[in-house]
Amino acid sequence: MKLRLLPRISRWHPIATTLILAGTVAAIARFTYGLGATTNLSDEFPWGLWIGFDFLGIGLAASGFTIVAAVHLFHAKEYEPIVRPAILTAFIGYMLVVLVLILDLGRPDHFWHPLVMWNPHSVMCEISWCLMLYTSVLSLEFAPILLERFNILWPIKWIHAISLPLMIFGVLLSTLHQSSFGSLYLIVPNRLHALWYTPLLPVLFFISCLASGISMILLESLIFSRGGRDLLPTRLRANLAKVIAVILALYFVVRVENLLARGAWHEMTTVTYFSLAFQAEMLIGFVIPFGLLVVERVRNSRRGLYAASLLVVVGFALNRMNTAITGLESYPAQTYFPSLIEIFIMLGITALGFSAFSFIVKHLPIFEPVVATPRVRPEAVTARPEPIFLTRHGGDLESS
């Protein structure tokens, strides 16, 4: 494989470069002048756009654990081609979130404190630990792809030896912190609007991340399978779509049932800023895509599937932003709109993520179309024990 040092100029490159540069300038401003001068955060609204972005990044990166669990723990081997994209998505997603978290901290130089100063009563402490550990797990899951590329094979053996407990640990950590992002808000029953506050927040966060993670990976496989390189056959894509539909239905039922049980249903029927935001997220993210995905023709069509998964992802984004921003504008009554610097930092980091993704996809074997005939194994790869995960060449415990 030839490393192309000077990338081809396309429409995407100037946009991404501009966004990353603007983000860098904004980040420099944030560190030079402090949070007060550069953000619209205040004592009344101490968390804003960046926290919403963290929720989003983590939720969309949920494919990292769902697909790994499905393929390697539940042995749904036919989905093997999307394991690598899923792990890469998760890896980049988590890296971006860690970056934003550090920018968001008032004392970025103290970011390592949760490592040594514990508080077992703090959800934030649990999340920091889960993030650190799971990012390490993801690095280990991602490492073999990189190591193979540079032909450094001895560490892969070690990673393989611990791969089963590693994957189980990764799935558990994800379960914990995906839901814990919801638990963060359990402590503000007086602040968060009744349409979003519920003791079930962690459960709802977990259920919705399953749908958004799988939708994200469906979107990727549809985008990167242009030009005849199909990552997954139509049948398997349709199966994933069915799984998404079931999760959306489950979420909808739990959420609505919970609204009724808490007596908060009337909040939704009267037209307010909050009820409109709530209806928008429920319709875009749950009701409409569910309606689309139960139709077989949509599941089997690339365009239909693309639209439905995109809706799930957008609705998911609305849900997280509503929880992190809109819902908190109710008490004490206030409005928050992010500053330009907050927005530029977020856009810059998003652009960085997309650029990293396309760069890695270009230079590492991430997206490999399904092949009819078994591929000839490169000598170097067969010289080691078969890793449980991350092989593209049919290598696995039961097949060796």
Add this chain to the structure above:
Amino acid sequence: MLIDLTLCVGCNVCQGACKEENQLPPSEEKYLSLTAYTALSKYNDLYIRRMCQHCDVPTCVSVCPVAALSKADEGPVAYDGEKCIGCRYCLQACPYHVPKYEWSSTKPRIQKCKFCAPRLAKGLPPACAEACPTGATIFGDRDELLLEAARRVSAEPTKYVPRIYGKDDVGGTSMLYLSPVPFEQLGFDSRLGKIPMPMLTMSALSKVPNVLSVGGVMLGGIWWITNRRSEVAAFEASEKKGESPRPED
């Protein structure tokens, strides 16, 4: 501390004493801020003094990921700026909106009432309680103050609403209030309830060990079963192949 709103005349001496004790700029302020750890706000004819409530089970202490906030047995909720990472969860979570953040600093800390912990250590009352000329704020042992408050309410039931705010609100606070009008009219949040807020997150956090152990065993078991199943399937497939004559390699 017991704060009897019927006795407060709004002289603001408490804020002056607080600012002097904490070496803050001596201007008169109506709201809690970085330079006002206590502030008097007026509702009709009543002055309400606000400050950190120094809760018995403090929300801020429970949410802080690095334990920069801590509750001392004597009452004060103390803050250690050297530990703080600046996540601002305490600002988000405090039911009384007490902590204020040094937004303009590049090394920000939070600021709030310290309950004059250094004075308490020397056996002195907090500066505000010592300065109060009318006895609207008195300092003492919490149980004794509760008895005193109950005595005042029962002695003059027409003067007070029958409630000691802080007795068991959010699990009880070090600051106790007596008022002649319902507390909701004075800007006190009536939705907080009597259960300490940290219980809300503990109900989720206490499930972490269960998720780890049960989940770990379950996932391992599922792997074992599905792995076995595909091994059997592979074996059966090879058996079947074995029956038919093997093609020459």
